[in-house]
Amino acid sequence: MARTRSAVPRRYLMCPPAHFTVRYSLNPWMDPGKPVDTPLALAQWEQLRAVYRSLGHTVRELAPVPGLPDMVFTANGATVADGRVFGARFAHPEREPEAEAHLEWFAEHGFGHLHVPTHINEGEGDLAVTASYLLGGRGFRTNPLAHGEAQEFFGRPVIGLELVDPRFYHLDLALAVLDDAADEVAYYPGAFSPGSREVLRRLFPDALLATEEDALAFGLNAVSDGLHVVLSQTAAGLFGPLRERGFEPVGVDVGELHRGGGSVKCCSLELRG
Numbered sequence: 208m209a210r211t212r213s214a215v216p217r218r219y220l221m222c223p224p225a226h227f228t229v230r231y232s233l234n235p236w237m238d239p240g241k242p243v244d245t246p247l248a249l250a251q252w253e254q255l256r257a258v259y260r261s262l263g264h265t266v267r268e269l270a271p272v273p274g275l276p277d278m279v280f281t282a283n284g285a286t287v288a289d290g291r292v293f294g295a296r297f298a299h300p301e302r303e304p305e306a307e308a309h310l311e312w313f314a315e316h317g318f319g320h321l322h323v324p325t326h327i328n329e330g331e332g333d334l335a336v337t338a339s340y341l342l343g344g345r346g347f348r349t350n351p352l353a354h355g356e357a358q359e360f361f362g363r364p365v366i367g368l369e370l371v372d373p374r375f376y377h378l379d380l381a382l383a384v385l386d387d388a389a390d391e392v393a394y395y396p397g398a399f400s401p402g403s404r405e406v407l408r409r410l411f412p413d414a415l416l417a418t419e420e421d422a423l424a425f426g427l428n429a430v431s432d433g434l435h436v437v438l439s440q441t442a443a444g445l446f447g448p449l450r451e452r453g454f455e456p457v458g459v460d461v462g463e464l465h466r467g468g469g470s471v472k473c474c475s476l477e478l479r480g
């Protein structure tokens with residue numbers, strides 16, 4: 208039965224894809240042989256920003272840096288909870304300078320509690336915040352030691368989850384937090400190792416299980432405010448199940464950004480607390 212849901216206004220850090228392109232390949236989605244339509248990516252990104260604003264959310268902007276084509280994926284630049292900022296350390300040298308750009312932005316915008324990490328972690332790409340836990344992805348990018356480091360910094364338990372399918376190289380491609388006040392998530396089981404699937408079943412017995420098709424359509428790379436779930440419009444199979452649970456799916460077209468291997472959530476770093 209559908210619950211009554213309510214939206215909580217959010218703050219997101221976004222970065223316009225002014226320099227977005229695909230000239231190297233860090234994941235199976237990226238094909239440097241196919242030209243990217245940067246103006247189209249920018250228009251789609253502006254539409255996503257307009258959707259957030261129309262829902263009453265605040266969007267802060269990080270200035271794009273020439274030569275950093277993946278900077279539009281701000282979710283990878285840090286993890287913010289309780290006003291504390293756990294910085295990123297990227298797995299690939301191509302993205303390394305993004306971590307510094309993020310830390311500078313946070314320092315300049317009044318976030319006093321900043322942590323420069325020792326271990327490789329790509330921000331919210333592999334760290335999801337629920338009411339009770341931090342869910343930590345590993346297997347492709349994040350060093351498992353970063354989980355302990357994040358747990359110590361935030362004082363929240365980190366549940367490690369092993370990713371096994373390279374198409375879902377970040378946790379936020381395989382799992383979405385639908386209600387962060389109630390530990391409600393959606394995930395695609397096939398992206399996880401058998402043991403991690405079992406962990407997810409124990410922790411989230413009522414989770415919405417996504418199909419491979421909807422996960423491949425970036426449907427789990429979604430952003431929820433507790434009521435509205437903003438997600439790629441191509442993940443059509445998720446709209447019905449979300450409505451049945453009382454959510455309002457809001458479909459957007461960010462197809463040009465999918466060519467970098469990211470969608471809605473990757474473009475939105477939530478500033479919590």
Ligand code: ARG
Binds near residue numbers: 282331467468469
């Ligand atoms: N091209 C980027 C990379 O491979 C995409 C990052 C997508 N972001 C995300 N949060 N999953 O690093």
